[in-house]
Amino acid sequence: MSIDPAPAATLSEAAREIVEVGRFLSVRNFVPATSGNFSRRLDARTAAVTRSGVDKGELVEADILVADIHAPPPKGSSAETPLHLQLYRDRPEAQAVLHTHSVVAALLSNLRLPEGELVLQDFELLKALGDTRTHEAAVSIPIFPNDQDIPRLADKVTAMLTRRTDLVAYLIAGHGLYTWGRSMAEARRHVVALEHLLTYELEKMKVRR
């Protein structure tokens, strides 16, 4: 079943969605301490992004800032804002971007970095990702080495997204997960499904040892 793209949001609608998703992801332990960051497209040129350094489970409307997707990030916004803005430039259909720091995302990305990607296959839950129609589909999740130079990392991600139109997510080794959606609901579904799929992969590695 395909999902209708969500229309652009007003700043207060976007802020409400971001605050809600922060609580949802925080209670599931996907954004420990002050980790993670979220954004919601407002229109073709702007997006709402979270403030840097705050607990993402305790966001309030004042923690949501407006960024021009073609300009430097606003002062005080997430240290990883360039990774969000780059996605809105590279994926015009993206309406929301979510970045999480779960145990499984940090650990599995570390263990599998040498392969450069994780290929997910043979799980029914794959059908929760984008337009994937069957458990037989091979869904690739690229893994990038972590980098404190976020604009440099954003350039590497852009190069990958330009070549690979099929992607719904990527991992940063030892760091976390980035995924996006045609609505905030779709992006949130991607986080939850991927958390389970990554857990399956980690468990498979234990069984094979």
Ligand SMILES: CSCCC(=O)C(=O)COP(=O)(O)O
């Ligand atoms: C405490 S986690 C280190 C920074 C990070 O990776 C992250 O996701 C949160 O950064 P922000 O600037 O968005 O708070």
Ligand SMILES: [Zn+2]
């Ligand atoms: Zn992070």
